[in-house]
Amino acid sequence: MGILDTNGRASFLDAKLNKINLFENAQMFCDLYCLEPGQEQKVHEHADATKFYFVLEGRVSITIGDDTQDVAPRGLGWSAPGEPHGVRNVGTERAVLLVSMAPHPRFGGTAKP
Amino acid sequence: MGILDTNGRASFLDAKLNKINLFENAQMFCDLYCLEPGQEQKVHEHADATKFYFVLEGRVSITIGDDTQDVAPRGLGWSAPGEPHGVRNVGTERAVLLVSMAPHPRFGGTAKP
Numbered sequence: 001m002g003i004l005d006t007n008g009r010a011s012f013l014d015a016k017l018n019k020i021n022l023f024e025n026a027q028m029f030c031d032l033y034c035l036e037p038g039q040e041q042k043v044h045e046h047a048d049a050t051k052f053y054f055v056l057e058g059r060v061s062i063t064i065g066d067d068t069q070d071v072a073p074r075g076l077g078w079s080a081p082g083e084p085h086g087v088r089n090v091g092t093e094r095a096v097l098l099v100s101m102a103p104h105p106r107f108g109g110t111a112k113p
Numbered sequence: 114m115g116i117l118d119t120n121g122r123a124s125f126l127d128a129k130l131n132k133i134n135l136f137e138n139a140q141m142f143c144d145l146y147c148l149e150p151g152q153e154q155k156v157h158e159h160a161d162a163t164k165f166y167f168v169l170e171g172r173v174s175i176t177i178g179d180d181t182q183d184v185a186p187r188g189l190g191w192s193a194p195g196e197p198h199g200v201r202n203v204g205t206e207r208a209v210l211l212v213s214m215a216p217h218p219r220f221g222g223t224a225k226p
Contacts, residue, residue: 052213054119078114100165
């Protein structure tokens with residue numbers, strides 16, 4: 001449905017990680033997640049959806065199930081339905097991730113904290 | 114279901130674009146598309162799936178519907194179900210794209226040339 005330049009789209013919040021939606025429909029969404037050092041998305045799960053984190057900038061710690069690893073740009077973590085996942089900026093620089101989930105949880109999926 | 118480093122995963126074929134699968138299940142797949150200069154994925158459509166191209170390296174021409182644009186790294190093109198899409202490496206360097214589709218067409222979706 002479109003062609004866009006994601007350069008310059010990242011923006012950050014002091015209070016928490018910032019999610020910048022790039023596109024979405026019922027089948028999937030694609031976001032930029034922007035994390036200041038120390039910010040995180042707490043480990044959580046989606047019963048009915050698959051999700052991935054792809055690191056564009058910075059150094060983050062990704063948790064997928066029982067596995068937690070420090071990940072540099074071009075690192076990828078993905079979770080199957082029902083599998084716990086989370087990410088934390090463990091570096092000293094801002095981190096930017098490309099994040100996609102399918103199907104879109106707002107169109108029928110469920111999230112558990 | 115896993116954490117992986119995609120650095121060094123790109124590889125190229127003389128004959129055609131090379132697709133490197135990073136992960137897949139019924140809900141989505143994620144690939145690297147690796148294109149030598151001049152290589153392309155011809156415009157096609159998937160009746161039942163959403164797809165995106167995200168440029169990691171190189172300069173490509175992305176077609177989404179009636180729109181065709183030259184795109185640099187961090188450019189993104191996405192197609193809704195039934196919408197024509199394709200990509201061609203119009204630069205002088207190799208191109209690498211992160212590509213994801215949902216749901217996975219092999220698990221029930223259809224592709225039309």
